[in-house]
Amino acid sequence: MADPRDPRPLIGEPLSLDLLNTRWRHPVAEDLLSDLTGYRIWLSSAGLADRCTADPAGLAAALTARSALAGVASAEESGQAELDALNEVLAHGRLVHRLAGSGPQESVEVDSPEWLAAWLAADDYLGLLQQGAHRIKRCAHPSCILHFFDSSQNGRRRWCSMAVCGNRAKAARHYVKVNSA
Numbered sequence: 001m002a003d004p005r006d007p008r009p010l011i012g013e014p015l016s017l018d019l020l021n022t023r024w025r026h027p028v029a030e031d032l033l034s035d036l037t038g039y040r041i042w043l044s045s046a047g048l049a050d051r052c053t054a055d056p057a058g059l060a061a062a063l064t065a066r067s068a069l070a071g072v073a074s075a076e077e078s079g080q081a082e083l084d085a086l087n088e089v090l091a092h093g094r095l096v097h098r099l100a101g102s103g104p105q106e107s108v109e110v111d112s113p114e115w116l117a118a119w120l121a122a123d124d125y126l127g128l129l130q131q132g133a134h135r136i137k138r139c140a141h142p143s144c145i146l147h148f149f150d151s152s153q154n155g156r157r158r159w160c161s162m163a164v165c166g167n168r169a170k171a172a173r174h175y176v177k178v179n180s181a
């Protein structure tokens with residue numbers, strides 16, 4: 001459930017893309033993670049408010065993860081530097097498997113608590129790649145920087161949202177038609 005204070009145009013994508021989507025341009029460049037208040041709102045929308053503290057160290061880690069994710073998501077073909085940056089974030093945590101009396105248990109361990117949200121986001125991206133790298137998309141509107149995971153059956157989703165960018169593109173096409181008539 002998104003935090004009602006969350007001002008972003010696109011909320012609720014998988015965690016890695018949701019972290020990328022803390023930056024948007026509708027119509028001017030905005031950044032939810034420009035301060036601790038925004039970071040707290042992001043944690044809340046992402047369902048992490050009770051697992052992560054909204055402190056400066058956590059915000060710094062989240063920003064590191066966001067920039068690493070932007071590197072691998074945006075580059076046509078990610079270079080080694082982009083891969084290293086994401087792997088550095090991933091190196092701060094690990095998935096631990098244990099057998100408990102109730103059965104198998106899986107938990108996340110991080111070097112220090114501030115890395116939890118950042119690690120979860122980076123790890124989520126690997127999960128999306130396993131589900132289908134071609135479904136990780138950036139909105140087709142040239143001035144939009146939002147990302148989404150295309151879970152539509154035919155895999156033809158193009159816009160972050162039809163209401164915002166789909167219609168902007170339609171209006172632009174109409175404008176071109178009217179002016180070239």
Ligand SMILES: [Zn+2]
Nearest residue numbers: 139144160165
């Ligand atoms: Zn868009």
